[in-house]
Amino acid sequence: MAEKIKVITVATTEDAHEISKEGAFVRQGNHFDTPFGDGPGDLPVEAGRYRLLVAGICPWAHRSIIVRELLGLQDVISVGTASPIRTDKGWEFSLDEGGVDPVLNIRYLPEIYAQTDPTYEGRATVPTVVDVKTNKVVNNDYFKLTNYWETAFKKFHKEGAPDLYPEELRDEIDAFNEILFHEVNNGVYKAGFSKTQEKYEEAYDALFARLDILEERLSTQRYLFGNKITDADVRFYVTLVRFDVAYYLVFKTNRNRIIDFPNIWNYAKDLYQTPGFGNTTDFDAIKKGYQLGNHGNNPYGIVAKGPEISIWNEPHDRHRFE
Missing domain, CATH: 1.20.1050.10 (Glutathione S-transferase Yfyf (Class Pi); Chain A, domain 2)
Structure with missing residues (x-):
């Protein structure tokens, strides 16, 4: 039971050092930022390998969903959607039957972060990309994620897809x-x-x-x-x-x-x-x-x-x- 409580501990903006001493909001950096591609150390680009975890409230997650839709990647990258109301235990997959994500079998997003890196102390954020082969977080770089859909995943774009990043x-x-x-x-x-x-x-x-x-x-x-x-x-x-x-x-x-x-x-x-x-x-x-x-x-x-x-x-x- 003690280990379960540790898994779902959630950082606040203050815990994640997102409030400066002057009182300004300073957004935390992205911990999982390995790029998608075919270079050494890159995340391999494969259809069906990744699950994108989002919440309808979140603009960073929404833009990844929009680009996925525009480029026709719906059958290439699956999506798990958390409740828009973030709980004190983190983003919760209460919209799904049984209150758990049907692919990853997690109730709260911090669970998959703890499975991936037990030393991680920041906020578990959406969007998060999970490798379903390893059941680990591989990318939460919301700033670059749409660019990966637009470039690294180009071979999977639908016919006539717009060039969003010429x-x-x-x-x-x-x-x-x-x-x-x-x-x-x-x-x-x-x-x-x-x-x-x-x-x-x-x-x-x-x-x-x-x-x-x-x-x-x-x-x-x-x-x-x-x-x-x-x-x-x-x-x-x-x-x-x-x-x-x-x-x-x-x-x-x-x-x-x-x-x-x-x-x-x-x-x-x-x-x-x-x-x-x-x-x-x-x-x-x-x-x-x-x-x-x-x-x-x-x-x-x-x-x-x-x-x-x-x-x-x-x-x-x-x-x-x-």
């Missing part, structure tokens, strides 16, 4: 994604998890300054890099789709809603209505995960009724760029 644009996309991560994707968390007014306002100001820049960028082109969807659009979308239903309220990022940015809002609707985006977006999981989970400070368990979700299916104006 070689001639990779340096530009990488540079853009780096800024997007720090100021927008993770910027909302920096605001929401800050422990001081100064660090909250610093993150808040950087976030909306970047959104203003992106609003202007999207006034002249349909997507972030022209007329085709790229990896950068996937990364921007997962923040946009969570913004008004979660971040605006829970993380106090309330200068504007996304629907208040005409170009960004029409761009977001365009993506939502594209197969792979809207059909993988679980608004119920997002709302419950942020409002009822440890983000929400919600002692009475009340989930906000709005905003109205049907507006995501209203017409957009992005065809004007064709």
Whole structure:
């Protein structure tokens, strides 16, 4: 029994040293970052070998799901989905029959981390990739995971799959994604998890300054890099789709809603209505995960009724760029 308790011990943001002495949120690094590929020491690229563990609330996990869908990798990489409400024992596979993942036979995500590395003391995060042959975690590098689906797994892409990471644009996309991560994707968390007014306002100001820049960028082109969807659009979308239903309220990022940015809002609707985006977006999981989970400070368990979700299916104006 003592060993079982050890297995499901979960680190908080403070335990994982994610709060600086100045009160800023500093996201933990990725512990399992071996790349997929055919080089020495790389993770072998094989169909059916890996299981992607996700939660509907999580933007980092969502972007891996979107890219998997866009590229047609559904039969190559299996998926296990945890409850959107993270428990004090970690992400829980309570959505599955019997409350355990049917492939890995685990109830809580930290169990598979402990099986892989008993010395690991950080948070067990989604997305996590598990090698089903060894029953061990092999990658939780959310920042690069979509790039592996786009490049290392190319031989498994469906016919006509989009080139989300074109070689001639990779340096530009990488540079853009780096800024997007720090100021927008993770910027909302920096605001929401800050422990001081100064660090909250610093993150808040950087976030909306970047959104203003992106609003202007999207006034002249349909997507972030022209007329085709790229990896950068996937990364921007997962923040946009969570913004008004979660971040605006829970993380106090309330200068504007996304629907208040005409170009960004029409761009977001365009993506939502594209197969792979809207059909993988679980608004119920997002709302419950942020409002009822440890983000929400919600002692009475009340989930906000709005905003109205049907507006995501209203017409957009992005065809004007064709």
